[in-house]
Amino acid sequence: MPMTVAFFSTQSYDRAYFERFNASAGHRLLFLETPLNEQTATLVAGCEAVCIFVNDQCNAEVIKILKEKGIRLIALRCAGFNNVDIAAAKAHGIPVVRVPAYSPHAVAEHTVALILTLNRKTHKAYNRVREGNFSLDRLTGFDLYGKTVGVVGTGKIGSVFAQIMLGFGCRVLAFDVQENAALVGEGVRYVALDELLAAADIVSLHCPLNEHTRHLINAGSLKKMKHGAMLINTGRGALIDTKAVVAALKSGRLGHLGLDVYEQEEHLFFQDHSETIIQDELILRLMSFPNVLITAHQAFFTDEALSEIATVTLQNITDFEKERPLANEVGM
Ligand code: NAI
Numbered sequence: 001m002p003m004t005v006a007f008f009s010t011q012s013y014d015r016a017y018f019e020r021f022n023a024s025a026g027h028r029l030l031f032l033e034t035p036l037n038e039q040t041a042t043l044v045a046g047c048e049a050v051c052i053f054v055n056d057q058c059n060a061e062v063i064k065i066l067k068e069k070g071i072r073l074i075a076l077r078c079a080g081f082n083n084v085d086i087a088a089a090k091a092h093g094i095p096v097v098r099v100p101a102y103s104p105h106a107v108a109e110h111t112v113a114l115i116l117t118l119n120r121k122t123h124k125a126y127n128r129v130r131e132g133n134f135s136l137d138r139l140t141g142f143d144l145y146g147k148t149v150g151v152v153g154t155g156k157i158g159s160v161f162a163q164i165m166l167g168f169g170c171r172v173l174a175f176d177v178q179e180n181a182a183l184v185g186e187g188v189r190y191v192a193l194d195e196l197l198a199a200a201d202i203v204s205l206h207c208p209l210n211e212h213t214r215h216l217i218n219a220g221s222l223k224k225m226k227h228g229a230m231l232i233n234t235g236r237g238a239l240i241d242t243k244a245v246v247a248a249l250k251s252g253r254l255g256h257l258g259l260d261v262y263e264q265e266e267h268l269f270f271q272d273h274s275e276t277i278i279q280d281e282l283i284l285r286l287m288s289f290p291n292v293l294i295t296a297h298q299a300f301f302t303d304e305a306l307s308e309i310a311t312v313t314l315q316n317i318t319d320f321e322k323e324r325p326l327a328n329e330v331g332m
Contacts, residue, residue: 003321004028005075006047008036008056011270013306014077018051021310025318035266041065049073049317054080054297055266060088067092073320076330077313078300080236082209086331096330097316101156103305108160110299111204111234114258118230118293119144142201145169150200152193152216153207153235154180161204162188173199176207197224202232209236219244228255234299237263242282249289257292260299269296 002025007014010031018029030047034040036056042065044050050071052058058066058074063085066074074089076098089096117123120141128135149165151158151174159180162172166187174183175193184190193216197203203225207213217231218241225231231254233240242263248254262269264280278284286292300309316328 001321002027003049003073003317004030004047005049005051005317006044007031007051008034008040009053009270014053017306017310018314021307021314025314027314027317027321036062038062038065042069044069044071047071049075049320051075051077051313051317052083054078054083055269056083057266058084058089060085063088063092063094067094073097073317075313075316077309080208081330082236084330090331095320095326097313097320097326097328098330099309099312099316100328102300102308102312103302104156104160106302106305107157107206107234107299108164110260110295110301111157111161111206111232111258112164114232114234114260114293114295115144115202115204115230118256118258118291123293147171147201148173148199150175150196150203151188152176152196152203152205154183154188155206157234158204158206159183161206162186170202193221194224197221198226200229201226202230204232205235205239207235207239209238214238215241215244217241217245219247222248222254225254227253230256230258232258234260237261237265242286246282246285249286249292255291257286257289259286259292259294261297262286262294265297 005027007029010033015031022029032043036052036058038061041062044066050066072094074094074096079098079100081098084096086096121139125139145168147170149170149172151162151172154162154174154176162174162183165172172188173196174188174190175196179190216239222244245257249257262283319326
């Protein structure tokens with residue numbers, strides 16, 4: 001029997017890709033625009049699975065309601081699972097599945113886009129030229145060739161990113177709790193986090209958000225970084241203590257900041273707030289810096305990644321329905 005699946009935080013592109021790939025899977029998909037939280041969890045009545053994204057809140061209370069309403073599977077249509085209380089799901093006997101690798105290239109390439117844009121200021125050049133301003137004043141960048149790049153987390157995304165930066169002729173240092181021998185063979189050198197922070201011209205974060213990595217970049221670690229270094233976060237917002245980063249930008253200690261994720265993003269990202277008064281003072285402060293570039297969690301957003309997300313998520317749901325082993329189950 002096909003599963004009835006409640007989608008939360010549905011965007012037009014989720015619907016388009018899932019409907020296309022569901023033609024063969026044949027599940028019943030109920031698309032809801034609202035995010036999942038304690039108030040909306042009751043909307044799943046009549047469904048057997050929920051499909052959620054990065055900012056849906058799946059805490060113990062939500063999971064309790066989902067269980068009461070008959071939910072048997074939580075399917076994440078993303079890689080990160082920091083927004084799900086895995087222990088609570090387990091206690092209620094609800095498996096959690098995810099899409100572990102839909103396109104590490106998409107995220108790694110967007111990371112490079114942030115670096116190149118911040119460095120060579122193409123976003124400013126684009127606007128200048130459109131206004132007939134052909135001056136190069138204050139558009140000076142630096143050669144990436146020969147610079148030191150520090151990669152924190154060399155899993156699927158971090159290792160692709162490291163390889164791209166090796167291609168630019170950068171010296172690549174890495175920090176991870178598990179070393180990747182293949183990367184060492186390609187020229188990456190693993191060092192302690194403090195050594196990476198002290199040596200890197202560019203620090204890029206690619207580790208998961210968990211109790212060990214929350215605020216990995218804080219006032220103390222920022223002080224250890226090279227004066228004027230660039231910090232890039234395409235991992236999760238809370239890897240960075242945003243207030244400490246603002247202070248480092250104000251003092252000039254941090255030279256550039258590129259963010260695709262933000263600590264308080266669930267109130268802002270994936271929505272059009274252009275006609276409302278944004279209440280988040282911290283993001284407004286960040287937006288005011290000339291050396292800060294923010295994209296709204298779009299690093300994953302390629303045709304290949306969306307196709308893979310839909311295919312693997314639907315396969316995860318079918319595997320559950322047919323009582324096959326769940327290859328992409330979290331925390332097992
Ligand atoms: P992965 O699981 O392949 O790699 C994560 C790496 O981080 C592993 O090598 C792991 O050993 C390492 N790690 C774990 N704890 C660490 C610690 N305390 N310090 C240093 N390294 C540590 O994950 P993948 O696919 O590379 O994704 C990384 C993260 O990127 C995800 O957890 C997710 O939060 C984020 N992401 C962001 C996207 C976006 O659109 N901006 C899209 C996809 C993922």
